[in-house]
Structure formats: C-alpha cells, structure tokens
Amino acid sequence: MVIDAHAHLAWRGGNGWEERDRALIDAADRLGIDKLACSNLCPRRPACPEDFIQGNEWVADSMREYPDRILGYAYVNPGWVREALEEVRRRVGEGFIGVKLYNEYPCSEPVVFQLVELCIELNVPILHHAGYSHYYVAQQPRMSGGVEIAALANRYPEAMIICGHLGGGGDWEWQIKALRSAPTAYADTSGSVVDEGLIEMAVRVMGAERLLFACDMSMTAGVGKVRGAQITEEQRAMIFGGNFERILAKRGGSQ
Numbered sequence: 001m002v003i004d005a006h007a008h009l010a011w012r013g014g015n016g017w018e019e020r021d022r023a024l025i026d027a028a029d030r031l032g033i034d035k036l037a038c039s040n041l042c043p044r045r046p047a048c049p050e051d052f053i054q055g056n057e058w059v060a061d062s063m064r065e066y067p068d069r070i071l072g073y074a075y076v077n078p079g080w081v082r083e084a085l086e087e088v089r090r091r092v093g094e095g096f097i098g099v100k101l102y103n104e105y106p107c108s109e110p111v112v113f114q115l116v117e118l119c120i121e122l123n124v125p126i127l128h129h130a131g132y133s134h135y136y137v138a139q140q141p142r143m144s145g146g147v148e149i150a151a152l153a154n155r156y157p158e159a160m161i162i163c164g165h166l167g168g169g170g171d172w173e174w175q176i177k178a179l180r181s182a183p184t185a186y187a188d189t190s191g192s193v194v195d196e197g198l199i200e201m202a203v204r205v206m207g208a209e210r211l212l213f214a215c216d217m218s219m220t221a222g223v224g225k226v227r228g229a230q231i232t233e234e235q236r237a238m239i240f241g242g243n244f245e246r247i248l249a250k251r252g253g254s255q
Contacts, residue, residue, distance in 0.1 A: 001241040006214035007036040039073040039100035049083040073100035098125040108148040123251035125160035131169025146178030153185035167191030190216035199229035208235035
C-alpha cells in the first residue's frame, strides 16, 4: 500500500477543477500511488467558516466519487473555535481521516489547543503546513516551523502531529533538527525540493518510523526522492505506506 499523505483537490470556484482532480488520480495511477489523503484549501485566507465548510463538502463529494482512492482531511481555521470544532467532529463522523491546518495561526498558540485535544479524542492526525525560511515571507507571517511543531507535539505527546512538506518549506535541515526533540511528531516528505540527502538525513535523525511519503502535488519528484533514497527496503516500505496505515488504524481503520 502506497499512501500519499499530503495532497490537494482543486477549489471548485472556477472552471477546470474536474480536469485537475482527474489529472491527480491519473498521476497516482501512473506512479503506483494507491490512496491520496486530500484537503481543499480556500483561496481566501484567513479562511472563514463558510469557505472551509464548503471546501470540506467538496472533499466529501470526491470521497464518494473515488471511495477507494481519496482520504479526506477537514481543513479549518482554528480561530473560529466553535465552528472549527463542530466541523471537525462532523467530518470525522462522516469518514474523514484527519485535520489540515494552514498558516492562520502558529501551531504553538493557545487558540489551537482545543482543536488538538479534539483530535486526540477522535484519534485522528493533524497535518500542519510548515516552513522555515531565511527571509521574511510576507504572505505567511504566522507560518509554523519545526520548532513550533515540536513544541505542540511535546505539549501533547499523545497527538499525531504531522509537519508538512519537509522538501517544500525552506531549510529542510533546520526542520529535521528541530523535530528531533519531539519524538512523537511526524514529518511528510513532500515538496518540489529533491536535494540529495534529504530523505537520508530525515531517516538518520528522526527515524524512518516518523516519516510519511507525500507529494503535495509534486508527483514525480515526490515518488522519485523516496525511491532513489539510500535507505533499506524495510525503511522505504514504512515511509511509502506502513507508517500512515498505522496512524489510520488508531481510529479503527478508515481506509
């Protein structure tokens, strides 16, 4: 089983979304990816409840259209506390497998804590957008990095926190080193960066059991960097799907 732990469906606010979603499934077919864990991010952020609820409904539609391929993350803005908690509880009850958080708040801020506690109760993971840049990113002033992800994971070691796209958020060496101090945190391998040694360093510092294969829409790069890594076949199998299958099994098998 090969599971892409970080994928996105097209926002349906314009033309061409059907073709983009079909292209995602076609790419997965060609690359040997069995399942895709998908969210639908609002184009306007910070996201309001009307938008993130609508996006999640479109994810639910895709789950029904591709029941053997699409796993759903419920994307919410934790600043809308009541609406976010209600939406996550409802979507997980409908079969969503986790929660997607973006950059509305650094994940170590208290506004996020109730949502994490709900995910612990529901036994579902949180995939958190992350990055560490050497320059100020004006479009993402509240972006979380490995330090914030590690702080949250150490505050809630029973939670399943996934640091998004090691290969797509700036300084991946820094991210890996920051996550070293949070033994319960995961990281996904996605991003368009295919630097030599990325996967090998993550395995060496974090351990293969904490890494999740993902593409974040960089499909061939996402597969190639794991296939080409100088790691054991057992480690490769864990990263490609075994680790995520264990996460899914914690809530009774939503696969």
